[in-house]
Amino acid sequence: MxxxxxxxxxxxxxxxxxxxxxxxxxxxxxxxxxxxxxxxxxxxxxxxxxxxxxxxxxxxxxxxxxxxxxxxxxxxxxxxxxxxxxxxxxxxxxxxxxxxxxxxxxxxxxxxxxxxxTPTDCVRDRLAAYYHWNDPQGLEQALMVASSHSIDHALVKRWSKDEKATVKHREFMRMLRRRKGGG
Amino acid sequence: MLEPLLGNKTSEKILLYLHVYGEGYSRLLSRVFGMSVSGVYQQLRRLEDGGVIVGFSKGRTRIFKLNPRYPFRSELAALLRKALQFVSEDTKEQYFRGRTRPRRTGKPV
Known part of the structure; x- marks a missing residue:
């Protein structure tokens, strides 16, 4: 090869x-x-x-x-x-x-x-860095993938609650809606 | 106590310290427990390679914490909490009840 x-x-x-x-x-x-x-x-x-x-x-x-x-x-x-x-x-x-x-x-x-x-787990993986280490790159990467792929948002929400990160998850969803042009 | 599980006493002390204080670095841990820096560092690396702890650089120091993304983190925390209950009062006083609250610069000790 x-x-x-x-x-x-x-x-x-x-x-x-x-x-x-x-x-x-x-x-x-x-x-x-x-x-x-x-x-x-x-x-x-x-x-x-x-x-x-x-x-x-x-x-x-x-x-x-x-x-x-x-x-x-x-x-x-x-x-x-x-x-x-x-x-x-x-x-x-x-x-x-x-x-x-x-x-x-x-x-x-x-x-x-x-x-x-999967794209959903890739988003969760990146969000984990944002949730636990306040990593802004992790948040940006999660947004990048979530804005261009179909994501199981119910699973991400449930998991975020388990990770004790509901506030940060809400922030992620707000930014994602804005990025997708949903206000 | 957890030595049969963790393989050695150094790892047990490191994990208990990180559980109690949140973070630590090799020189500090070696000073606190009177162990060689290289022995502590070797165990820190082993735990880091296994994903149990994570390291961050602050200036020239490598700070270690329990990994919040470790899949068994809550079970490990429960184990360490339980282990601490079996630590003697003298040992707790010596290693696990150090001052962590701030003290204004220059104020006499």
Whole structure:
């Protein structure tokens, strides 16, 4: 497989990594900012590709080395010809706050299929950063995805209540309505 | 107390400290508990890698807190609350009842 590593997009790289791990029987799900990049059509670019998997770092190392990635400390890997991205493996389980992730989206690409959070879970994932750390980027990214995708708002509302963030959720909904032109 | 679960005493002390005070950093934890900085740092990294705690940079210091996004955070908090009930009064006084309220700069102690 010839890969122009220097010119890969987030989605292309995610597909290559997912495909490679899949071939070795490792299921990895893309989470975090890279999902925002994909769902926002690159309006937001994340340099981190975060995958959650039950595989150990030892199990991940061989297939990733075969692609040219090397471990660079902690739980992340880098590629010498793909300096714009870091592949990271946050600790499992796959969850959004206290909620296990129940549904996985699959996005077919020429180089493989990406397993990733659904738009609704991507919004919850970004909102979690806003709720718990007051992260304005998290709020903006949640708005970006929610304004261009169909979202299960009842689920987001319920979960926000569990996260003790009903006030911030109301603020998010107010901004989302304004962004969609609903006043 | 929680050592059989957590694997070592250092992690237990770190988690209890973060539960009580909300945050901490490696030098402070090492001073409070009389442990080596490297030993504390190693456990902080292990807990951070596992998603149990999170780290933020403030100036040149890396501050750690319990991760509010950790899926078992409420269960962990309940466990730590329970564990604190079994800590002796002397140990509580020594480690877990430090002053956290503010004190005006220059006011004599």
């Amino acid at each position: 010839t890969v122009a590593w220097e010119r890969l997009t987030t989605a292309e790289l995610a597909a290559i990594v997912c495909d490679q791990l899949d071939r070795c029987g490792i299921r990895a799900t893309l989470v975090g900012g890279a999902c925002v990049t994909i769902y926002s059509d690159n309006r937001y670019i994340s340099g981190d590709l975060d995958f959650v998997t039950d595989a150990s770092l030892k199990e991940l190392e061989k297939p990733l080395r075969a692609l040219g990635f090397v471990p660079t400390g902690g739980r992340h890997f880098e590629h010498p010809r793909c300096a714009a991205f870091i592949i990271d493996f946050p600790a499992p389980p796959l969850s959004i706050g206290g909620d296990p992730v129940r549904e996985i989206n699959r996005l077919r690409m020429p180089r493989g299929t990406i397993r990733l959070l």
